[in-house]
Amino acid sequence: MRKPIIAGNWKMFKTAAEAASFAKEVSGKAEVEGVESVICAPFTALPALTEALQGTSIQVGAQNFHWEENGAFTGEISGAMLQELGVKYVIIGHSERRAYFAETDETVNKKTLAAFQYDLTPIVCVGEKLEEREAGQTKEVCKEQTVAALKGLSVEQAAQVVIAYEPIWAIGTGKSSTAEDANEVIAYIRELVAEAFDAQTAQSIRIQYGGSVKPNNVKEYMGQSDIDGALVGGASLQADSYIQLVEGAK
Numbered sequence: 001m002r003k004p005i006i007a008g009n010w011k012m013f014k015t016a017a018e019a020a021s022f023a024k025e026v027s028g029k030a031e032v033e034g035v036e037s038v039i040c041a042p043f044t045a046l047p048a049l050t051e052a053l054q055g056t057s058i059q060v061g062a063q064n065f066h067w068e069e070n071g072a073f074t075g076e077i078s079g080a081m082l083q084e085l086g087v088k089y090v091i092i093g094h095s096e097r098r099a100y101f102a103e104t105d106e107t108v109n110k111k112t113l114a115a116f117q118y119d120l121t122p123i124v125c126v127g128e129k130l131e132e133r134e135a136g137q138t139k140e141v142c143k144e145q146t147v148a149a150l151k152g153l154s155v156e157q158a159a160q161v162v163i164a165y166e167p168i169w170a171i172g173t174g175k176s177s178t179a180e181d182a183n184e185v186i187a188y189i190r191e192l193v194a195e196a197f198d199a200q201t202a203q204s205i206r207i208q209y210g211g212s213v214k215p216n217n218v219k220e221y222m223g224q225s226d227i228d229g230a231l232v233g234g235a236s237l238q239a240d241s242y243i244q245l246v247e248g249a250k
């Protein structure tokens, strides 16, 4: 049985003080038995957030990190730095990082492998652009990205990865993929995991949908056979909406 996972991706929103006040509002509320609840915040908000959420079941994630242990990489953050703060998850290869910050399938793979050295659970993002969707290349693009991301992982590691299928045309646009369409692609990604590893790993790995998920549509996604949760941008920024998303995943 795969445990549903709702992860908020705050992107470049919220100061440390705003994060701490959000944490107070959701403590005890965005905590639903049987649902994993994760907030992925900007680096500067992580210390305040991990502290404010101590003693709750809500986990904290980062939105990126560097795969090297340390070094002359101005502006970067290492896995050890995140681990020290009590961060448990890290988003890797979000489409905004691929589009604006030169993230490639190769760097996504390096980061996915490195995450395990620091006990960070990778949330690996894959998904097609609108032109690719229209050209009928959705599965091809997802295959390339998924296979590349998981290369070199052990079976045990692969089973722990969270994949987020986020069709780029559905991000922040209000144009969500239908639950059926998202489920079809996610079931296909699960088949890819079975091919690359084995059937058991494919049954264990959790795959989220992301792209304009809101409290009013989260249940539709969660009702699908292969969708194990959601990676949520805009609707994760307000405490009441985040609480409803976690409740909706039950």
Ligand SMILES: O=C(CO)COP(=O)(O)O
Binding pocket: 009, 094, 166, 170, 171, 172, 173, 174, 210, 211, 212, 213, 231, 232, 233, 234, 235
């Ligand atoms: O990019 C996303 C989550 O990573 C989705 O963002 P929205 O939920 O705002 O569409």
